[in-house]
Amino acid sequence: MYLSREEEMMWNGEFGDIIERAIKAVVRYGELMGADRLVKISHAHVSGISIFNIGDAGLSFIEDVAEGNARFRVYTTANPYAAVDTTFEGRAFNDVIVAKQRRIIESLRKLGATAFTCAPYYVRRPGLGEHLAWAESNAVLYANSVVGAMTNREGGPIALLEALIGRAPNYGMHLRDRRVPDYIVNVPKPSNYVEAAVIGYLIGRLNPTQTPLVRGVPKGIPEDWVRAMLAGFGASSHQPLMLIDGISPDLKHLKCLIPESLERVSLEERNIREFIKDHECSTADLLVAGCPHLSPNELPEIVARAVSVIRSGKVRARECWIITGDFVSDSMLKRVGALGDSRVKILKNVCPVVTRLNEIGVNSVCTDSAKALHYMPKLAGVNAYLLTSLR
Amino acid sequence: MSGSNLRVRLKPLYTPSDTVETRICGKLAVITEPVSLLGDVKAEEGLIKGVRVSGRVVIMPYGVGSTVGSYLIYALKKYGKGPKAIIVTKADSVTAVGAVISDIPLYQVVSSDYEKLLELLKKFNEKVACISGDGGELIIMGDRL
Numbered sequence: 001m002y003l004s005r006e007e008e009m010m011w012n013g014e015f016g017d018i019i020e021r022a023i024k025a026v027v028r029y030g031e032l033m034g035a036d037r038l039v040k041i042s043h044a045h046v047s048g049i050s051i052f053n054i055g056d057a058g059l060s061f062i063e064d065v066a067e068g069n070a071r072f073r074v075y076t077t078a079n080p081y082a083a084v085d086t087t088f089e090g091r092a093f094n095d096v097i098v099a100k101q102r103r104i105i106e107s108l109r110k111l112g113a114t115a116f117t118c119a120p121y122y123v124r125r126p127g128l129g130e131h132l133a134w135a136e137s138n139a140v141l142y143a144n145s146v147v148g149a150m151t152n153r154e155g156g157p158i159a160l161l162e163a164l165i166g167r168a169p170n171y172g173m174h175l176r177d178r179r180v181p182d183y184i185v186n187v188p189k190p191s192n193y194v195e196a197a198v199i200g201y202l203i204g205r206l207n208p209t210q211t212p213l214v215r216g217v218p219k220g221i222p223e224d225w226v227r228a229m230l231a232g233f234g235a236s237s238h239q240p241l242m243l244i245d246g247i248s249p250d251l252k253h254l255k256c257l258i259p260e261s262l263e264r265v266s267l268e269e270r271n272i273r274e275f276i277k278d279h280e281c282s283t284a285d286l287l288v289a290g291c292p293h294l295s296p297n298e299l300p301e302i303v304a305r306a307v308s309v310i311r312s313g314k315v316r317a318r319e320c321w322i323i324t325g326d327f328v329s330d331s332m333l334k335r336v337g338a339l340g341d342s343r344v345k346i347l348k349n350v351c352p353v354v355t356r357l358n359e360i361g362v363n364s365v366c367t368d369s370a371k372a373l374h375y376m377p378k379l380a381g382v383n384a385y386l387l388t389s390l391r
Numbered sequence: 392m393s394g395s396n397l398r399v400r401l402k403p404l405y406t407p408s409d410t411v412e413t414r415i416c417g418k419l420a421v422i423t424e425p426v427s428l429l430g431d432v433k434a435e436e437g438l439i440k441g442v443r444v445s446g447r448v449v450i451m452p453y454g455v456g457s458t459v460g461s462y463l464i465y466a467l468k469k470y471g472k473g474p475k476a477i478i479v480t481k482a483d484s485v486t487a488v489g490a491v492i493s494d495i496p497l498y499q500v501v502s503s504d505y506e507k508l509l510e511l512l513k514k515f516n517e518k519v520a521c522i523s524g525d526g527g528e529l530i531i532m533g534d535r536l
Contacts, residue, residue: 025491028405032487048459057434057466058459061492135458155458157465158488 001027001169002037010165018070022161029158030169039131039170041151043075044163045120047135048156049108050082050354051101053379059100061157062107065164072112073166077120079136080293080325081105083350088286089318091360111163116349117325119227119293121147128249131174133162137234138227138292138371144241145230146223148249150174153240173240179250181213181243184262188269189218193228193391194368196221198272200229201370204236206265213243213251213258224298231292232370279373281366281385283316288352288376289390290323291369296332299324299346303336305390306344314389315366320344321352357382396530397515399508403526404482405490405497415496416521417475419531420444422451423509428460428485437472445472448520448529450512452505453479454486464489476522478529480505498526 003011011027013020030038048054049062084093084101092098105116115123120139125147126132132151134140135158143149152172154162162168172178185203190196203212217226226247233242243251287309289302299322306320326348333346340346353372357365358381365376366387376384420442432438437445444467454460464486467473476496479486490497502508512531520531 025488028491029484029488032404032482033484048462053429053457053459054462055466057469058462060469061462061465155461155484155488157458157461157492158484161492 001031001035003027007038007167016068016070018065018068019164022164025161026158026165026167026169030171033169033171035169035171037170038167039174041074041131041133041162041166041168043077043120043124043126043130043132043134044072044159045132045134045136045139046076046078046108046113046156046159046163049079049104050351051084051097051104052082052356053354054156058156059104062104062160065160066107066110070111070164072163074163075124076111076113076163077115077117077123078108078113079118080116080323080349080351082355083321083347083352084355086321086345086347086350088357088360088362093360115326117293117327118291118351119295119325119327122295122325122327131168133159133168135159138231140240141230141234141242142227144173144179145244145248146226151240153238179241180211180254181258181262182210183207183212184264185212185214186264186266187214187216188267188272189216190221190225190229192388193225194276194386194388195272196225197228197232197368197370198275199267200232200242201236201374202267202271202275203242204233204239206267208237209239211239211241211243213245213262215245217244217246219246224295227292228369235371235374276386276388279386281315281387284364284366284385285318285362286357286365287315287317287320287387287390288323288365288367288369288372289320291351291353291367291372294322294324296328299328299332300336302390303344303346304339307339307341309389310341310343315387317366318343322346323350323352324348352380354379356380396532399529400501401478401498401522401527401529402501403496404487404499406526407494407496412524414521414524415448415476416519417446417448418517419512419515419520420447420449420474421509421512421516422449423513425452425455427456428454428463428489429457432463432467434463434466434472435470437467437470442516444474447474448476448478448522449474450478450500450509452509453481453483454489455483456485458485458488460485461489461492464495465493468493468495480509496522498522
């Protein structure tokens with residue numbers, strides 16, 4: 001692989017042992033992926049920071065990296081952490097887990113992580129054509145598909161090392177000619193957030209290893225519905241890019257290059273309705289909204305609806321957790337908090353999906369997110385259902 | 392050794408700088424199914440899918456699932472239970488990142504019928520095998536060197 005002078009200095013240990021190890025790992029990984037060189041990135045986003053997911057192994061890796069003087073070389077954000085400080089009907093997580101989760105957060109802060117959210121594009125919105133090293137599938141999909149920035153779907157540990165050297169291997173999504181569709185999928189017009197989420201999820205299930213060109217998403221669809229669709233797609237597919245007609249910037253210069261011979265498939269309205277019906281929620285221990293983290297736009301309405309759903313008993317639930325990030329100001333939280341009910345909690349910078357909720361007595365969850373529906377049984381240890389009445 | 396040793400062609404994917412040009416020998420640990428590293432690895436016991444891997448030359452199809460899985464390879468090494476080398480039939484990013492951050496040499500099998508090869512190698516589990524210094528060959532020696 002070609003290395004610049006500065007990169008060679010990193011390789012030769014002139015920036016210290018950690019940086020040398022980081023660049024060697026990134027270069028070797030890049031060579032495996034067929035990269036010819038490294039590309040400078042402006043923003044790294046690290047995933048894999050929940051103690052329940054990464055365990056002692058991940059904790060010691062991150063602490064080993066943070067121990068020395070090395071710091072992130074570029075602007076870096078991280079995924080939300082496990083909600084270990086939150087209680088469910090008064091039940092708390094054990095102190096050992098809480099302490100270990102805090103050590104992970106501290107190490108990442110020491111390295112220079114500025115925020116903990118799965119919506120880093122609300123903390124720092126990248127520009128068109130900007131190179132990034134983001135892990136976290138919904139954020140990667142948003143960056144590539146909505147913003148037109150360029151990032152592969154990085155894994156947790158490698159994104160951390162790329163943040164340390166400010167570079168990522170130049171392959172895949174960093175190359176314009178790889179950002180093309182493999183097939184066309186026609187979708188029905190979603191009539192709410194949950195339908196949009198399910199459409200994305202079902203597209204991924206159709207074909208998890210190819211890039212779709214999605215047609216049928218109406219102009220002017222709320223951005224939060226697009227985020228729901230991308231998050232759903234990211235859960236059922238391995239792809240870093242979904243090209244959406246009318247939305248994705250890449251399509252502007254691709255239009256004439258898309259061959260008419262591409263394979264075409266369709267999702268039907270009944271596919272969406274059946275999926276929702278099959279997973280419909282009636283009662284649960286906990287309601288969860290905010291996967292991905294709620295935007296400042298949607299937060300007030302979701303809080304109001306959650307309070308009304310819980311009070312009316314329309315869906316029988318004991319608590320409702322509404323999740324967002326630090327990009328929502330405290331004054332706004334206070335304002336919407338005033339609508340609140342002690343059973344409705346607004347949480348910041350955490351992710352219940354990567355939290356072993358069964359350890360605090362939660363056995364079932366209803367959520368408006370197709371992504372949370374997909375991951376919560378395995379990662380949170382709960383039964384999960386789809387909640388339509390918040391949207 | 393006699394010329395009748397079983398030989399498998401390899402392609403080096405990752406060689407830590409201190410193992411370049413060094414022959415790597417150890418007992419063979421054969422895993423025939425794809426490995427979901429997050430879930431299939433018991434780091435403290437040095438097991439992958441129940442197969443003892445510590446100090447061994449592991450041969451497996453490839454890794455699947457969460458990218459957090461890379462940390463489990465790091466954990467094996469951290470607990471002193473790491474394999475001497477990993478040979479995969481197909482390169483995947485989770486195993487690759489795991490090997491690279493843990494300084495474990497990684498190779499890929501060059502063969503047209505991986506499943507058949509792994510089935511055949513199953514009989515040689517726990518037999519001594521060596522990876523040649525140039526990383527181009529796995530030579531299965533038998534019970535001892």
